[in-house]
Amino acid sequence: MRHTISVLVENKFGVLSRISGLFSGRGYNIESLSVGETIDPKISVMTIVTKGDDQIIEQITKQLNKLIDVIKVVDFIEIDHVEREMVLVKVAPKKENRIEVLKLVEIFRGRIVDSGAATFTIEITGDEGKINAFIELITPFGIKEFVRTGKVAIAREGTKRQ
Amino acid sequence: MKKTGAEILIECLKKEGVKHVFGYPGGVVLNIFDVLYDEKDIKLILTRHEQGAIHAADGYARASGKVGVALVTSGPGATNTVTGIANASMDSVPLVVFSGQVPTMLIGNDAFQEADIVGITRPCTKYNYLVKDVNDLAQTVKEAFYIALTGRPGPVLIDLPKDVTVGKTDFVWPEHVKIRSYNPTYEGNKWMIKQAAHEIAKAKKPVIMAGGGVIISGASKELKELAELMHIPVTMTLMGLGGFPGTHSLSMGMLGMHGTYYSNMAVQNSDLIIGIGVRFDDRVTGKTASFAPHAKIIHIDIDPTSIRKNVRVDIPVVGDVKSVLREMLKVLKEEGVREQWSAIRKAWLKQIEQWKHERPLTYNYEENVIKPQFVVEKIYEVTKGDAIICTEVGQNQMWAAQFYKYDKPRRLLSSGGLGTMGFGFPAAIGAQFAYPDALVIDIAGDGSIQMNIQELATAVINKLPVKVAILNNHYLGMVRQWQEMFFKERYSYSNLDVVPDFVKVAEAYGAKGFRATKPRDVEPVIREALKVKDRPVFIDFLVDWKEKVFPMVPAGASIDEMIFEEKKEEEEKKLRAVK
Numbered sequence: 001m002r003h004t005i006s007v008l009v010e011n012k013f014g015v016l017s018r019i020s021g022l023f024s025g026r027g028y029n030i031e032s033l034s035v036g037e038t039i040d041p042k043i044s045v046m047t048i049v050t051k052g053d054d055q056i057i058e059q060i061t062k063q064l065n066k067l068i069d070v071i072k073v074v075d076f077i078e079i080d081h082v083e084r085e086m087v088l089v090k091v092a093p094k095k096e097n098r099i100e101v102l103k104l105v106e107i108f109r110g111r112i113v114d115s116g117a118a119t120f121t122i123e124i125t126g127d128e129g130k131i132n133a134f135i136e137l138i139t140p141f142g143i144k145e146f147v148r149t150g151k152v153a154i155a156r157e158g159t160k161r162q
Numbered sequence: 163m164k165k166t167g168a169e170i171l172i173e174c175l176k177k178e179g180v181k182h183v184f185g186y187p188g189g190v191v192l193n194i195f196d197v198l199y200d201e202k203d204i205k206l207i208l209t210r211h212e213q214g215a216i217h218a219a220d221g222y223a224r225a226s227g228k229v230g231v232a233l234v235t236s237g238p239g240a241t242n243t244v245t246g247i248a249n250a251s252m253d254s255v256p257l258v259v260f261s262g263q264v265p266t267m268l269i270g271n272d273a274f275q276e277a278d279i280v281g282i283t284r285p286c287t288k289y290n291y292l293v294k295d296v297n298d299l300a301q302t303v304k305e306a307f308y309i310a311l312t313g314r315p316g317p318v319l320i321d322l323p324k325d326v327t328v329g330k331t332d333f334v335w336p337e338h339v340k341i342r343s344y345n346p347t348y349e350g351n352k353w354m355i356k357q358a359a360h361e362i363a364k365a366k367k368p369v370i371m372a373g374g375g376v377i378i379s380g381a382s383k384e385l386k387e388l389a390e391l392m393h394i395p396v397t398m399t400l401m402g403l404g405g406f407p408g409t410h411s412l413s414m415g416m417l418g419m420h421g422t423y424y425s426n427m428a429v430q431n432s433d434l435i436i437g438i439g440v441r442f443d444d445r446v447t448g449k450t451a452s453f454a455p456h457a458k459i460i461h462i463d464i465d466p467t468s469i470r471k472n473v474r475v476d477i478p479v480v481g482d483v484k485s486v487l488r489e490m491l492k493v494l495k496e497e498g499v500r501e502q503w504s505a506i507r508k509a510w511l512k513q514i515e516q517w518k519h520e521r522p523l524t525y526n527y528e529e530n531v532i533k534p535q536f537v538v539e540k541i542y543e544v545t546k547g548d549a550i551i552c553t554e555v556g557q558n559q560m561w562a563a564q565f566y567k568y569d570k571p572r573r574l575l576s577s578g579g580l581g582t583m584g585f586g587f588p589a590a591i592g593a594q595f596a597y598p599d600a601l602v603i604d605i606a607g608d609g610s611i612q613m614n615i616q617e618l619a620t621a622v623i624n625k626l627p628v629k630v631a632i633l634n635n636h637y638l639g640m641v642r643q644w645q646e647m648f649f650k651e652r653y654s655y656s657n658l659d660v661v662p663d664f665v666k667v668a669e670a671y672g673a674k675g676f677r678a679t680k681p682r683d684v685e686p687v688i689r690e691a692l693k694v695k696d697r698p699v700f701i702d703f704l705v706d707w708k709e710k711v712f713p714m715v716p717a718g719a720s721i722d723e724m725i726f727e728e729k730k731e732e733e734e735k736k737l738r739a740v741k
């Protein structure tokens with residue numbers, strides 16, 4: 001089962017390496033990982049998407065908690081939350097397809113953030129379903145380059161653990 | 163007045179009550195060594211290899227319960243400590259290791275003797291630091307000692323760039339330390355403890371499985387009280403030996419791969435396993451799918467990650483063993499005193515007695531060749547069980563675990579988790595520094611002792627009366643045993659062909675050397691060796707190279723699938739049961 005885990009850490013030298021080392025050293029899988037500062041610049045938040053059965057996920061959250069620099073670990077599986085990811089896609093559609101691509105971007109409420117003679121760079125933000133659907137539809141038009149941020153997640157206001 | 167980082171470091175060590183630092187000098191720590199030159203309160207013990215230093219600090223910590231401290235130079239000095247750090251980490255030993263580092267300016271430039279020791283030791287320390295500013299030094303040292311010793315203890319490394327120890331600032335010792343992201347759980351959950359107590363009261367065939375956590379937490383008294391109150395037999399992991407008295411009628415000795423028949427049978431037939439300060443290592447559980455198949459499992463440990471890592475657990479209790487056992491005893495006494503535990507337990511304890519009788523720990527004694535088990539047995543007899551025993555790794559380690567009875571905690575210092583050959587001798591040196599008047603004996607193999615044999619110099623110069631009993635079988639015996647049993651007797655590179663004359667080696671260093679070649683020599687030689695008080699002693703016991711460690715559970719089998727020593731008819735009579 002796939003879990004999105006948010007890890008609040010001390011914003012210190014070497015912390016990312018402690019976390020990634022934990023995953024590689026113990027053979028846990030990381031599907032995506034994103035890191036950024038919180039409002040308090042001394043604290044960072046990492047959002048990790050990982051996969052495993054209950055026993056492995058239990059170990060992952062415990063092992064994360066055991067790291068000295070980890071302040072808090074939240075597994076969103078039991079929490080009503082919002083997830084977002086952003087992708088940047090550079091496409092090079094044939095001339096006759098350019099309009100269709102622009103429509104697609106509009107439908108997905110994306111934005112063109114750069115355009116060249118033969119390319120568009122599209123920014124799409126959304127949850128996993130939306131991103132995957134967009135990728136599926138845009139692929140036939142010819143993707144030149146593709147980057148994604150990895151997921152970030154936040155609990156919905158006023159929700160408790162289900 | 164401002165002090166240099168080096169001076170501040172030494173002041174910090176004094177504040178922490180450190181008396182001994184095990185170390186080795188080199189370029190970037192010369193200024194720290196220079197401060198130590200005039201220092202009266204702290205003695206630096208110069209080992210002959212950084213691995214010796216780190217294991218000595220470890221032995222010091224295991225024997226005393228205090229933090230062991232090591233100081234080494236950058237690059238090779240630091241990397242030489244890695245085995246010892248990993249070793250301490252696996253066995254939860256509190257260490258603080260100071261490594262020199264090239265000046266901050268040069269870090270990352272592949273400077274002379276630069277190694278990324280913080281990166282290298284990240285996965286095998288509890289925590290590590292690179293100090294970048296002399297103003298952070300005192301706080302860092304304070305935190306390091308706190309982290310090393312609290313919760314589940316472990317090694318902490320502090321990397322000290324040269325410019326930091328040369329730089330000057332005011333020395334301010336932080337009296338308190340609080341780390342918001344580090345709050346070990348000491349008190350167990352009361353409700354869980356109650357559930358556990360109820361299970362214990364209900365169980366017909368309970369077994370206590372005690373591990374190193376009992377010793378670290380100082381909970382031997384509580385454990386004994388629990389076992390005696392409820393009449394529960396106790397088995398121990400290698401790390402747990404001594405946590406419960408080995409001579410107690412409820413003791414079943416060690417369990418697992420080379421555990422006693424009765425321990426393994428009791429676990430496999432039990433209806434309740436009470437795991438206390440254990441981590442259910444694979445050497446103990448054998449095949450986990452068939453481990454204790456009829457039992458509920460209560461697991462008490464301070465480290466939540468130990469729980470449900472290897473085996474299923476019905477009642478987890480996260481907390482310090484001592485505090486949890488105290489609470490549990492309270493509950494049991496409040497609720498269970500009416501019961502007649504001795505009557506309830508009678509059948510189960512009788513069954514265990516029967517297993518003990520069926521297959522005691524034995525070996526085939528011979529008149530003409532020294533059996534290694536006989537040596538350990540004699541050491542036990544002569545020392546009356548009152549020694550600190552260190553071990554190397556291999557057959558020697560298992561025989562030391564099986565045939566010496568440990569009645570008190572911190573009397574067996576053995577590399578459990580990592581299984582590090584070369585640990586025992588330097589650890590014995592460390593233990594002797596912690597307890598100058600104690601009798602410290604390293605039970606060694608001829609292979610292992612050669613891994614840190616240079617520490618003879620350290621022991622000689624410091625007049626340490628450490629005894630090393632070498633069970634010399636001219637083989638990497640444990641490897642040979644596996645090859646005999648599981649690789650069709652193909653002894654691939656396990657014969658040590660050239661083994662030095664250990665008596666001469668000892669003498670060359672200025673130590674004392676003895677040798678025993680016949681069983682009748684064994685006891686007199688031990689007695690002679692114990693008389694030596696002013697220098698280390700090597701005793702070379704030429705033992706039967708064919709001897710194997712039994713019982714044995716093959717890797718991956720259930721722990722009741724044990725292989726035993728074959729007994730020859732005529733030897734049957736001489737079979738010695740060890741009580």
Ligand SMILES: Cc1ncc(C[n+]2csc(CCOP(=O)(O)OP(=O)(O)O)c2C)c(N)n1
Pocket residue numbers: 554555556557558559581582583584606607608609610611633635637638639640641
């Ligand atoms: C540093 C290290 N290298 C290799 C091993 C693998 N190993 C385990 S036991 C053993 C043989 C030990 O030989 P010896 O010290 O003579 O002890 P014996 O088994 O003969 O009593 C070896 C090589 C180890 N445990 N540690």
Ligand SMILES: [Mg+2]
Pocket residue numbers: 607608609633634635636637638639
């Ligand atoms: Mg040997």
